[in-house]
Amino acid sequence: MSALNGPFARLLTFATWLTSPLTPDDYLGLIDPLLDARHPAGQVTAVRPETAHTSTLTIRPGRGWSGHQAGQYIPVGVEVDGVRHWRTYSLTSPPDRPDGLLAITVKAVPDGTVSPPLAHRTESGTVLRLGSAQGDFVLPDTLPSRLLMLTAGSGITPVMALLRALMSRRPPHPDVVLLHSTPSPGDSIFGEELRAMQRTLSWLTHIEHHTRAQGRITPEEVARHCPDWRARETFVCGPQGLLDAAENRWKRAGLGGRIHVERFRPTPLQTPGPPGPGGGLVLFTRSGVHADADASTPLLAVGEAAGVPMPYGCRRGICFGCLTPLAYGRARDLRTGELHHAGQLIQTCVTAAAAPLALQA
DSSP: OGGGSTHHHHHHHHHHHHHTTSOHHHHHHHHOGGGOSSSOEEEEEEEEEEETTEEEEEEEEOTTOOOOOTTOEEEEEEEETTEEEEEEEEBOSOTTOTTOOEEEEEEOOTTOSSHHHHHHSOOTTOEEEEOOOBOOOOOOSSOOSEEEEEEEGGGHHHHHHHHHHHHTSOSOOOEEEEEEEESSGGGOTTHHHHHHHHHHOTTEEEEEEEHHHHOSOOHHHHHHHOTTGGGSEEEEESOHHHHHHHHHHHHHTTOGGGEEEEOSSOOOOSSOOOOOSOOEEEEETTTTEEEEEOSSSOHHHHHHHTTOOOOOOGGGTOTTTTEEEEEESEEEETTTOOEEETTOEEETTSEEESSSEEEOO
């Protein structure tokens, strides 16, 4: 990928003047989507079944990929019957993988539009659109001496990335207890790999809980398997009931600051209201253009008014075509009032500046 830097990057800058309002990336993307830095993509290199309903897709990211931390997730754009749909999936690969490949593990949801074909009918060579890595379900910079990881079902996916990242670190490793709940042994994603890790890693204790035989896991069950749970930094991912029960238990124990919860679906705002105060200077990092923005004008309109060739799809009936990484600052969703922060992928057609910000456009 080094050829894409240095003289090549300067050539692209010069070519921008010749191709405006499009950019060289728009033309490169027609030749090879992996060369398009404005609309990052990745090519599937392998598909490996994990269970009867789950598969891991290994992906070679293209030029626009900006990296990730273990535990984060990414938006993935998938073509289904000629229509692009966006879904988010946890990255299950560590960030320092030697071959530079990424991995997502997809569970096919019954009657789902995207997950069944993605998990079961994706072929090697398929190109997927990729958003920027997001989420704060990550290990702290200074590792604690003891960790508890509590997962159920596909909640193991971001935690698997954390475990793989720990494996790649130099000793000493923290003492890790993983308590993972599935309906049966055959339903355990990464089951064989986790059992092998239990046999070979002295710092990992992997405990399997099977709900068909033992019922749902409870806080009391957690305490039985991990008596020192109060002394451990805890990461929890799984169904809503598990997350709520764990949060309540830790808060009642005065340990709310020591539990990290990953929810696959964000909690919606209870009472969406009008946009709050905001606005500020907007920097479009790829073009170097600055523009003033108020708190009610969509960033797509702000960029176009400033002469920035913004990506969009709304006017062609393609939703999410305007997805753009927020590099710095905060943006507010004009429909719900939700705040988006740096590192997230935003729809510029429905978000406005909530503070000075920078967009990768």
